[in-house]
Amino acid sequence: MARPTQAIINLQHIKDNYQLAKGNSTSAYAVIKANAYGHGLTSVAKALSGADGFAVACLEEALQLREQGITQAILVLGGGIDLSEWEAALEHDIEMVLHHPHQLATLKKDPRFSRLKLWLKVDTGMNRLGFRIAEAENIFKQCRDTGLNIKALMSHFACADDVDETKTDDQFNALKPIYEQQLLHWPSLIISSNNSAAVLSWPKIIDHISRPGIMLYGSSPYISHSPIDQQSRSLLKPVMTLKSKIVSTHWVNSGESVGYGATQVVTRKTRVGIIAIGYGDGYPRSAPTGTPVWCNGKRLKILGRVSMDMLCVDITSDQQSDLTNIEVGTEVELWGENLCANEIADLCQTISYELFCQLTPRVKRVYINP
Numbered sequence: 580m581a582r583p584t585q586a587i588i589n590l591q592h593i594k595d596n597y598q599l600a601k602g603n604s605t606s607a608y609a610v611i612k613a614n615a616y617g618h619g620l621t622s623v624a625k626a627l628s629g630a631d632g633f634a635v636a637c638l639e640e641a642l643q644l645r646e647q648g649i650t651q652a653i654l655v656l657g658g659g660i661d662l663s664e665w666e667a668a669l670e671h672d673i674e675m676v677l678h679h680p681h682q683l684a685t686l687k688k689d690p691r692f693s694r695l696k697l698w699l700k701v702d703t704g705m706n707r708l709g710f711r712i713a714e715a716e717n718i719f720k721q722c723r724d725t726g727l728n729i730k731a732l733m734s735h736f737a738c739a740d741d742v743d744e745t746k747t748d749d750q751f752n753a754l755k756p757i758y759e760q761q762l763l764h765w766p767s768l769i770i771s772s773n774n775s776a777a778v779l780s781w782p783k784i785i786d787h788i789s790r791p792g793i794m795l796y797g798s799s800p801y802i803s804h805s806p807i808d809q810q811s812r813s814l815l816k817p818v819m820t821l822k823s824k825i826v827s828t829h830w831v832n833s834g835e836s837v838g839y840g841a842t843q844v845v846t847r848k849t850r851v852g853i854i855a856i857g858y859g860d861g862y863p864r865s866a867p868t869g870t871p872v873w874c875n876g877k878r879l880k881i882l883g884r885v886s887m888d889m890l891c892v893d894i895t896s897d898q899q900s901d902l903t904n905i906e907v908g909t910e911v912e913l914w915g916e917n918l919c920a921n922e923i924a925d926l927c928q929t930i931s932y933e934l935f936c937q938l939t940p941r942v943k944r945v946y947i948n949p
């Protein structure tokens with residue numbers, strides 16, 4: 580029998596979330612970097628056969644998609660690192676982000692690079708990748724003089740998940756004049772800036788190709804329980820359901836402890852269930868005692884520290900809940916359809932993005948509703 584620890588991936592829900600993300604923007608490149616946020620790069624790409632294109636972090640991810648026969652547009656968000664990467668992009672028809680002078684210097688070396696579709700990235704306040712606003716005009720001019728083909732002006736918002744802030748408006752307002760000015764030179768130039776949070780909460784931003792990531796996986800990009808967070812949780816359909824089973828049950832006496840470090844001492848006679856999942860599977864060790872686990876329509880609570888291959892839950896029956904039907908072999912859900920990954924992430928003081936990306940290869944991905 581196989582280890583019962585599995586991530587069930589509902590591909591129909593990815594397709595539905597993509598349609599929602601596309602909404603009324605002209606086009607949307609599905610962001611499937613980092614193994615499609617842990618969901619499986621090529622399986623997700625194949626499910627999204629109707630997507631306008633894909634965005635990945637690096638060339639290796641793009642080449643993997645081409646090798647698997649993906650023919651849609653692919654954009655590498657980090658652009659090329661060296662000459663060989665730009666050549667590979669040319670050979671495999673991969674769109675590339677241009678964000679740094681060292682890249683421009685490479686592109687100037689060979690007239691064949693004029694065939695590449697480039698996305699010129701401007702930094703609007705993230706201060707991570709991109710040319711500074713004041714440099715943009717000059718960089719565009721150098722590209723024109725070199726005969727390069729700039730398909731899009733792009734930027735990435737630093738605070739689109741903060742709907743009470745005007746920063747995103749300010750950042751877009753800094754980008755827009757560059758776009759309007761460059762349209763005179765590049766009549767088919769498009770603009771691209773929206774990640775999931777911007778798609779969901781900044782509908783007024785002009786965006787020809789949006790770049791939704793986390794929302795495709797059915798998870799809200801917002802941290803806390805703001806109204807927009809609740810709203811997006813109800814709009815999006817969870818894609819990954821992380822499951823395992825109870826592999827042991829036993830009783831401990833009041834005053835005894837459970838788990839490493841004996842951090843959790845029980846104050847009543849307690850029935851403990853052991854679940855076959857731990858940080859070796861990517862379930863966060865930072866999940867504190869009390870973190871919920873879904874089982875037979877009820878919420879169980881984690882007891883003590885999460886270990887590498889297992890974690891413990893309290894399955895003591897009391898007046899509030901009868902848990903006597905929980906036994907070895909009973910299935911549990913760590914997050915997914917019944918337990919929002921955002922809630923678990925909050926308790927672990929992280930974001931659902933990290934929970935998904937952290938799942939290790941030991942967790943079998945099982946695809947349903949292709």
Ligand SMILES: *Cc1c(COP(=O)(O)O)cnc(C)c1O
Pocket residue numbers: 610612656735773774775776790791792793794800
């Ligand atoms: C990861 C990424 C996205 C997608 O962000 P989400 O918050 O997951 O929607 C979009 N654009 C760029 C440049 C990215 O790096």
